C-alpha cells in the first residue's frame with residue numbers, strides 16, 4: 306500500500322533524514338521517500354502491520370506535523 310503524507314515543519318535535510326528514519330523504524334514499512342519542498346512523505350507499507358494514523362503519529366512524535374494526503 307502506498308500512502309502520501311503532507312509534512313510540515315521540516316527546514317533542512319537533517320529534518321528530512323529524521324522523518325525518514327522514524328517512518329522506516331515502524332514495523333510494516335518497506336519504503337519511505339521524504340521531500341523537503343514541498344514537505345511530504347511517500348510511504349510504502351503493509352496495512353496488516355501499520356496504519357496511516359500510526360505513521361502520522363510517529364512523524365508527530367519526531368516534532369513535525371503530518372497529515373495523510
Ligand SMILES: [Cu+2]
Pocket residue numbers: 315316317318319320321
Ligand atoms: Cu532540519
